[in-house]
Amino acid sequence: MLYKREYGKEQPYIPLGIFKVRLPIIHYKWEWSEFFQAILMCATCLGAIPVLTEVLGVSNDIAWSMVIINGILYVLHSLLGDPVVPGWITPSIPLTIAFLSNYIIGVERTQALVALQLEVGIIFLIFGITGMASKVITNVPRSLKAGILLGAGIASIFGEFKEGGRFGIYPIAVTAGILLAYFLLFSHRFRALRKKNKFIDKLGSFGMLPAVALAIIIGPLVGELPIPNIEIGTFIKLPDIAGIIKTLSPFSIGFPSLSVFIQAVPMAVMAYIIAFGDFVTSESLVNESNNSRQDELIDFNANRSNLVSAVRNLIQGLFSPYTQLSGPLWAAVTASISQRYKDGKKAMDSLVGGMGTFRWTTMLAVATIPIVTLVQPVLPVALSLTLLVQGYICTRLAMDICETETDKGIAGVMGTVIVAKSAAWGLAVGIIMYVLLSGRKTVKAEEKVESSISEIDKKSLLK
Template identity: 35%
Template sequence: MGMKNKGNGRDGPPPGIKWGPFTARLPIVHMRIEWPELAQGLVVAAATGLALTPLLTTAFGLTFEEAVTISIFHSILIASHVVLFGEPFSPGWITPALPISLAFVLSNYDTPTERFQMMTALSIDLAILLFFLGITGLGRKLILHIPTAIKAGIILGAAFAAFKRVFVDDFKTIEAMPVSMILALVTCLVFSFSLPFQKMKLKSKSLSMVASFGLLPGFFIAGIAGVLMGEISFQIEWGVMVPPVGDLMAKVSPFVIGWPPLSFFIEAIPLVLVAYTILFGDLLTGIAILRDAEDSRPDDKLDINTNRSHVVIAIRNGVMALFAPFFPTQGCLWTGVHVVVVQRWKEGREKMHSLIGGISAYYMYGFPVLLLFLPVVTFLRPFMPIALMLTLILTGFACAFVALSMPRGREERGIMLMTAFFLVFFEPWVGLVVGVMAVLLLIGPGAFKIKPAS
């Protein structure tokens, strides 16, 4: 009954609990339960949140239960972006930075302790940068000074790193379940990027409905094929998992394993700059999607503030660095989810009472309780390597076509390729230095000036 009176005729965002520049909102009290988004989130957000579990158990020394627990921490922090801080974006990882980050950390640091210390250093460096740029408002100016060729090189480097991680560094995973992985990959690529399929989808409501489930059809087909081929087997356990928080903290928290040395913070700077460039692009994308849709909902006015967004992401990364460090899982946008939720929000109040309510529902209002139920987690366990592979490959594919569309001339295309190559196969700082030097030599210092069109 409370929700019925709060929304009628309002011209601002839904009510909430103001604290400083932020607004917290509670389900039922401040937001209507949006059941379609909640149902999707229970499956898609939960499965995707566990995608890093295989990597955490093999390369970072965590047990399966500890890996699930750190994923729960990450999910809560991601959901806080909208539920606790009131940001009107569907948050996610800084996904294009993930393959570059993994390549950097896994190739340069040998022990799980060193790797988590570097993850802490990366997260703290990013938090400091974001907080400073958010308070001063300098973020936009910094990004506009970066030449297009270097931006494209960073994004193309993310594509190279993603494909290298899957098809070179972790190829044994594909060898273990080739049919399942190939079918999942082909299905998701067709559903996401195939032009013939997009045309077929316009003519068929059933295809359109299936495609709306995102990665789930790929998982479904992979599951059936994997069971038939003997690549996938399920060992369902019953009960509720008690998160081993103490054991996890003993392996990941800087309060226990020790703080990173100063050299780690310095070594992290180039990669943090790469991640920030990607993150700012995500922020602009999220805003563009909202601006395109907001005229359809004058009753639900959006509260967009990029400086506040910087501060919110800084807080999330800072908290993560202390208790669950894994860079770069605290970004500002999960583009696919953002598009889906905003599209339904545009259809009117009957479909979705408020955008904040719809996004919050997708993220289970910050309570990923589903991950505590052993039948659910153990059922999803065989799919986790597939989820990580799909995350990396789809990210790489998307980054590739975005990057290749950015350069305007042959010089920029050449610089893009050089920057990407050195980012992936050398240290991140080498890639940035090569990109800057190439721009200065081949285009000139004027490339670093803000163009009027920007």
């Protein structure tokens, strides 16, 4: 039986402390557009396979099994009331790989990853349990929030276009895919066309799906990607849990030494600083969705998101350490679903329904052999597209957050330092600039603006 939402209220749920348990079909409608989008977008999730095999030296079968387990853990967010699509701590991946390269591939490197992921999980846990996460999100100045978002956005785009980036390897497929993705997701002209044509409106309801499909078609035609070799024999891939535990779990290979845990601390802190940008992005996207419609109240709680992210990282650190780590947000897809949600209740009944449908579907898709073999050739291009869309979203949100000229200047410098040096350097520079440039009058003016915006938001929700 489907529980119906009262106008202006939250989607029904089963209360469980800070968590809000929701099951698909029972607590929210199944959104078919997100279902079909997830089938092809699972290619990005599967993009972890070549990284895992190269960095950890595991077999393709073990890496695929690790992706399936990661997909199961993704579902925890929508299951426990987090209204976003979770993902990796994507910008930290090159930093994580650089950290792991200091250790010999095999047991030594795996133990270093175990130490890192367990520490990241503990940081998430501390911020979630103490309630510090929500306080930090609320009290961090706009200029610093914008700087974090700007740094994450520029890093995502720069990584694809720099020497050795995926754009140089798949220029035609990436160009065609990203132009279509930008047009479908962000073009005002396309939104106007959707109102006039039913086919175009339907096309727009599938988010990034058409862009990935176009890359699958164009890539082989121009010789940048191989033709998919779809396997239709065995239908479901069962993860080799015993093999993963034997190869990677600290219960089998031994726990890292104290010195390795100490060496991993700076990288763990940087990973959380980067993930903090995802919380800022999540809050911004949810606020935009709340302001766009009055029929549903969407509750984003940074403490809850931290706790779920902590559980994922701790489980993986103990049984299936993951080079991508477990982050609170897949910005590109969350924004894509949020964009369709803004089209009204006919387009999507509930935001949590769209987010939940997507993640339940990817959980199944990454274990479905015909789907995996279909999208396997396009894995690097799909990853490139999602990073380029994430870059657009983060830079746009960063500019929206800025209220004053000082905000813009601090954000610009801070974002650049994040890309050029590291997240830790960028945060330090941002804090110093904020203290130097934002006097008490500026702070009071910002608080007054935030108070006014908050009052407007409250009034719009009560209409």
